Amino acid sequence: xxxxxxxxxxxxxxxxxxxxxxxxxxxxxxxxxxxxxxxxxxxxxxxxxxxxxxxxxxxxxxxxxxxxxxxxxxxxxxxxxxxxxxxxxxxxxxxxxxxxxxxxxxxxxxxxxxxxxxxxxxxxxxxxxxxxxxxxxxxxxxxxxxxxxxxxxxxxxxxxxxxxxxxxxxxxxxxxxxxxxxxxxxxxxxxxxxxxxxxxxxxxxxxxxxxxxxxxxxxxxxxxxxxxxxxxxxxxxxxxxxxxxxxxxxxxxxxxxxxxxxxxxxxxxxxxxxxxxxxxxxxxxxxxxxxxxxxxxxxxxxxx
Amino acid sequence: xxxxxxxxxxxxxxxxxxxxxxxxxxxxxxxxxxxxxxxxxxxxxxxxxxxxxxxxxxxxxxxxxxxxxxxxxxxxxxxxxxxxxxxxxxxxxxxxxxxxxxxxxxxxxxxxxxxxxxxxxxxxxxxxxxxxxxxxxxxxxxxxxxxxxxxxxxxxxxxxxxxxxxxxxxxxxxxxxxxxxxxxxxxxxxxxxxxxxxxxxxxxxxxxxxxxxxxxxxxxxxxxxxxxxxxxxxxxxxxxxxxxxxxxxxxxxxxxxxx
Ligand SMILES: Cc1cc2nc3c(=O)[nH]c(=O)nc-3n(C[C@H](O)[C@H](O)[C@H](O)COP(=O)(O)OP(=O)(O)OC[C@H]3O[C@@H](n4cnc5c(N)ncnc54)[C@H](O)[C@@H]3O)c2cc1C
Ligand SMILES: Cc1cc2nc3c(=O)[nH]c(=O)nc-3n(C[C@H](O)[C@H](O)[C@H](O)COP(=O)(O)O)c2cc1C
Ligand code: FES
Numbered sequence: 001x002x003x004x005x006x007x008x009x010x011x012x013x014x015x016x017x018x019x020x021x022x023x024x025x026x027x028x029x030x031x032x033x034x035x036x037x038x039x040x041x042x043x044x045x046x047x048x049x050x051x052x053x054x055x056x057x058x059x060x061x062x063x064x065x066x067x068x069x070x071x072x073x074x075x076x077x078x079x080x081x082x083x084x085x086x087x088x089x090x091x092x093x094x095x096x097x098x099x100x101x102x103x104x105x106x107x108x109x110x111x112x113x114x115x116x117x118x119x120x121x122x123x124x125x126x127x128x129x130x131x132x133x134x135x136x137x138x139x140x141x142x143x144x145x146x147x148x149x150x151x152x153x154x155x156x157x158x159x160x161x162x163x164x165x166x167x168x169x170x171x172x173x174x175x176x177x178x179x180x181x182x183x184x185x186x187x188x189x190x191x192x193x194x195x196x197x198x199x200x201x202x203x204x205x206x207x208x209x210x211x212x213x214x215x216x217x218x219x220x221x222x223x224x225x226x227x228x229x230x231x232x233x234x235x236x237x238x239x240x241x242x243x244x245x246x247x248x249x250x251x252x253x254x255x256x257x258x259x260x261x262x263x264x265x266x267x268x269x270x271x272x273x274x275x276x277x278x279x280x281x282x283x284x285x286x287x288x289x290x291x292x293x294x295x296x297x298x299x300x301x302x303x304x
Numbered sequence: 305x306x307x308x309x310x311x312x313x314x315x316x317x318x319x320x321x322x323x324x325x326x327x328x329x330x331x332x333x334x335x336x337x338x339x340x341x342x343x344x345x346x347x348x349x350x351x352x353x354x355x356x357x358x359x360x361x362x363x364x365x366x367x368x369x370x371x372x373x374x375x376x377x378x379x380x381x382x383x384x385x386x387x388x389x390x391x392x393x394x395x396x397x398x399x400x401x402x403x404x405x406x407x408x409x410x411x412x413x414x415x416x417x418x419x420x421x422x423x424x425x426x427x428x429x430x431x432x433x434x435x436x437x438x439x440x441x442x443x444x445x446x447x448x449x450x451x452x453x454x455x456x457x458x459x460x461x462x463x464x465x466x467x468x469x470x471x472x473x474x475x476x477x478x479x480x481x482x483x484x485x486x487x488x489x490x491x492x493x494x495x496x497x498x499x500x501x502x503x504x505x506x507x508x509x510x511x512x513x514x515x516x517x518x519x520x521x522x523x524x525x526x527x528x529x530x531x532x533x534x535x536x537x538x539x540x541x542x543x544x545x546x547x548x549x550x551x552x553x554x555x556x557x558x559x560x561x562x563x
Contacts, residue, residue, distance in 0.1 A: 021534075021535075022533065022534065023533060024531075024532060024533035024534075028529075028531050028532045028533045028551075029531070029533070030307075031307040031308050031309065032308075032309070032310050032402070032531075044535075052544070052545060052546045053535065053538075053546055056525075056538060056539075056540075057526065058535075058536055058538075059526065059528055059534065059536030059537075061360055061361055061362055061528075063359065064358050064359050064361060065361065066361055066362070066528065068534070068536065070534075070535045070536065073535050073538070073546055217358070217361055218358045218361075246358055266361070268529070268533065269361070269362060269363075269528045269529045269533075269534055270352065270358065270361060270362070270363070271310055271352065271363070271400050271402065272310050272402055272529065272530075272531050272533075273310045
C-alpha cells in the first residue's frame with residue numbers, strides 16, 4: 001500500500017513524524033537510523049534567543065510515562081539555522097520547526113526568520129508548553145489568545161504551512177481548535193504534555209525542581225486519542241495526533257480516530273532506533289489489519 | 305570516532321560480584337558485545353531489557369566495566385527499581401543496549417595518574433587500567449561501604465598500586481576526605497580521575513581546585529535518552545550553561561562544571 005500522506009501543503013512519505021523535544025535536532029539520531037526514512041522531523045522548540053531552561057532535576061519517570069520540566073532549553077533560532085539545519089536531510093524529509101515565543105509579536109518575528117529558510121518545510125507553533133513562566137500554556141488555554149498567536153504567525157510565514165500545537169490542559173479543546181482554525185491555521189497537532197507532578201515521601205520533596213511538569217508517554221494515550229477524536233470531527237483542517245504512541249498499532253488507532261499523521265515522542269527514549277523501526281513495522285501491521293489506504297481508513301472508527 | 309549503535313543482545317552471564325556481592329546487591333552483568341570495536345574507558349552504555357515493555361520506561365546508564373571482542377561487562381549495584389529488575393535478568397534474556405556513549409577519561413601514557421573511586425564508581429577503572437599503555441603510572445584510592453570483595457578491586461590491584469578505605473560510620477567521612485586531599489597533593493603535576501557519588505565528586509573537585517591538580521570527574525546524572533536529545537541530564541558549567549552530561553560528559557574537567 002502507498003504509505004504517503006498529504007498534509008496541508010506537506011508531502012510525507014509515510015505518516016510517522018517525530019515529536020518536538022523528543023528527537024533533539026534530529027542529528028543526535030543519525031547513528032541509529034536513516035533520517036530520510038521518516039515521514040517528517042519536528043525539531044526541539046526554538047525561541048528567538050537561546051534558553052538554558054529550568055534547573056535540575058527536570059525529568060522524572062512515572063508509571064508508563066515521564067514528567068519533564070525542561071523549560072524549552074534550546075540553542076536559539078540563529079544557531080539552529082546556521083549549525084543544525086544545513087546538516088539535516090531537508091531535501092528528502094520535511095523538517096518542521098517548532099517555535100515558542102513570549103508574545104504574538106515575537107511569534108511573528110520568529111516565524112518570519114524560520115519560514116525564510118528553504119530547509120524549513122513548515123512551522124509548528126507551540127502555544128501549549130506547560131514548563132515556561134511567560135506565556136506558554138496560557139496562549140493555548142484561551143481561544144482569543146490562541147487565535148492571536150496563529151494570526152501573527154500566519155501573517156509572516158510566507159507560503160509555509162502553519163501547524164498549531166494544542167494543549168490538553170483545557171476544559172474544551174474543541175473551542176481552541178475552532179478558534180485556531182478560524183485564525184488561519186493550516187493544520188493542528190495534539191496533544192502536548194498534560195500537567196502533572198511527582199513527589200518523594202521520604203524526602204518530602206517534589207521530584208522536579210519546577211514542582212510540576214508535563215506528563216507524556218503511554219500513560220497519556222487515552223487522553224490523546226480522545227482529544228484527536230473530538231477535534232478531528234470538529235474542524236476541516238488536518239489533525240496530527242500524538243501522545244504515548246509506542247507501536248504501529250497505536251499509529252493505526254490515531255489514524256482510525258481521525259488523524260492524518262502522527263508524531264512519536266517519548267518512545268524515542270526507550271530506544272534511539274524506535275522511530276525507524278516503527279516506520280518499518282507500520283506497513284506490515286497495516287496490511288495485517290486489512291488497511292488498504294490511509295484515506296479510507298482515516299476516521300473509520302465505528303461508534304455505533 | 306566510531307559511531308554508537310543500538311542492538312538487542314543476549315545476557316551471557318549474571319553473577320553476584322564476589323562471595324558477598326549477593327547480600328549487598330552488587331552484580332556483574334555480562335552481555336554479548338554487539339560489535340563495538342573501540343570502547344574507551346569512562347564511556348557508558350544504556351541498558352534496557354526488552355521484557356520491560358513500557359514499564360519502566362527508560363533504559364538505565366552504566367559505565368562499561370570491561371569490554372572484549374566477545375563481551376561487555378557491567379558492575380551494577382541494585383539501588384532502586386530499575387537496577388533491582390536488571391539484577392533479576394537470566395542468562396539468555398534479551399537486553400537492548402546502545403553505546404558506547406559519552407566522553408572517556410583522558411589516557412596520558414607515562415603521566416602519573418590517580419584514580420579515585422567511590423563505591424560502584426570503581427567500574428570504569430577496570431577498563432581504564434586494562435587499556436592503559438603504562439599501568440605502572442597509575443594508582444587507585446578506593447572508598448567503599450560494602451566489603452571489598454563485592455567490587456572488582458583485585459582486578460585493578462594486580463596491575464597498579466592501590467589502597468582502599470572502608471567507611472563504616474559517618475565519622476569516617478572526614479578521615480576519607482583527608483586521604484583524598486593527601487593523595488591529590490601527592491599528584492600535583494599529574495592527572496586525577498574520579499567516579500562515584502556526587503558528594504564524593506564534590507570533595508575531589510574542591511581538592512583539585514585548591515591544589516591545582518588537573519582532574520576529571522565522571523558524573524552520574526539521571527538520564528532518559530543517553531544520546532543528547534531529551535536535555536534531562538544536564539549539568540551546569542562554570543558559565544551557567546546547561547550541558548548534556550550524556551554527550552558533553554559524563555567525564556568533565558573539574559574546573560568546567562558546578563556540582
Ligand atoms: C554515566 C553513568 C554511569 C553509571 N555507571 C554505573 C555503574 O557502572 N554501576 C552502577 O551500579 N550504577 C551506575 N550508574 C548509576 C545508575 O545508572 C543508577 O543507579 C540507576 O539508573 C538507578 O536506577 P534505579 O531504577 O535502580 O533507581 P531509581 O529507582 O530511579 O532510584 C533509586 C535511588 O537511587 C538514586 N539514583 C537514581 N539514579 C541515580 C544516579 N544516576 N546516580 C545516583 N543515584 C541515583 C535515586 O535518587 C534513588 O535514591 C551510572 C550512571 C551514569 C549516568
Ligand atoms: C523531554 C520532552 C521535551 C519536549 N519538548 C517539547 C518542545 O520543545 N516543544 C513542544 O511543542 N513539545 C515538546 N514536548 C512534547 C512532545 O512533543 C509531545 O507533544 C508529548 O510528549 C506527547 O507525546 P508522547 O507521549 O509521544 O511523548 C516535549 C516532550 C518531552 C517528553
Ligand atoms: S539523557 Fe537525554 S540528553 Fe542526556
